[in-house]
Amino acid sequence: MSREKIQILFSRAQSLQQKPESQDYRGQTAALLFFEPSTRTRFSFESACYRSGLGPLVLDSSDGTSLEKGESFEDTILNIAAMGPSVIVSRAPNELDLFKISKQVNVPIINAGWGIKGHPTQALLDSFTLWQEFKDLVGFKILFVGDIRHSRVVSSHFELLETLGAEVGLSGPEDFLVDRPGVNLFKRLDEGLEWCDAVMCLRVQFERHNSKDGFSKEDYTLDFGLNRRRLSHLRPNAVIMHPGPINFGIEMDADVMNDSRHRVFRQVANGVLVREALIRLLLEGRL
Numbered sequence: 001m002s003r004e005k006i007q008i009l010f011s012r013a014q015s016l017q018q019k020p021e022s023q024d025y026r027g028q029t030a031a032l033l034f035f036e037p038s039t040r041t042r043f044s045f046e047s048a049c050y051r052s053g054l055g056p057l058v059l060d061s062s063d064g065t066s067l068e069k070g071e072s073f074e075d076t077i078l079n080i081a082a083m084g085p086s087v088i089v090s091r092a093p094n095e096l097d098l099f100k101i102s103k104q105v106n107v108p109i110i111n112a113g114w115g116i117k118g119h120p121t122q123a124l125l126d127s128f129t130l131w132q133e134f135k136d137l138v139g140f141k142i143l144f145v146g147d148i149r150h151s152r153v154v155s156s157h158f159e160l161l162e163t164l165g166a167e168v169g170l171s172g173p174e175d176f177l178v179d180r181p182g183v184n185l186f187k188r189l190d191e192g193l194e195w196c197d198a199v200m201c202l203r204v205q206f207e208r209h210n211s212k213d214g215f216s217k218e219d220y221t222l223d224f225g226l227n228r229r230r231l232s233h234l235r236p237n238a239v240i241m242h243p244g245p246i247n248f249g250i251e252m253d254a255d256v257m258n259d260s261r262h263r264v265f266r267q268v269a270n271g272v273l274v275r276e277a278l279i280r281l282l283l284e285g286r287l
């Protein structure tokens, strides 16, 4: 998305917060296909559908579907697309080729989390949360902490924050980092916290790790866990974020949620607005 389109999306999400719009799409449906688990993304897309009048058709596991009989994700999407939903929302593993499928159907497909490749609506709602508070993000400094290598959220932020002109910092164990030109690396988390305007802790994605990785929760928490002591390095007007779900006691102490700088639930609330704005703009043909 271009900077201009992102601006249109953010303005529409802001407007939806101030004044809900009518349920313009009554009688139409949206297929929400979640082939991987989700709470925030699925419920926020469902909320967005209800708010815009779309009837959500939800597949939230293979249970009771023909996936259990061996039908592929791809065939499942093609068959559901044939039923004529106005939009498809897909959370899928890396193996599914969303680009290929999007050429085979004439319905917009929204990526709601794709393996480790990307989670664009999460990056958009995170940036919207920052935009609401700080407006211009040019030169804004965001630090991502932790399991960057497995994070689809960070993959999408790399693209989005470049478009918005923000600076990116990374901090985490060497095995979790990625090599990317132009990013600031912080071996010591405290230094990164002093540098940034916003810190985003990331979930350690145990399900995507190789059991031979030799990961130690104790070492990780000691070096990269966000806690009250570490928060003293963060400037007073900086904000604390996490896309969720949170492994409390690993990447973040539960006590961090008592800090007035956290925006975790605002991110979740904004997820509904940004996703509703996205669906409406797509159906209006404005994206």
Ligand code: CP
Binding pocket: 037, 038, 039, 040, 041, 042, 113, 122, 243, 244, 245
């Ligand atoms: N942030 C996020 O994608 O959360 P869920 O996996 O619960 O949807």
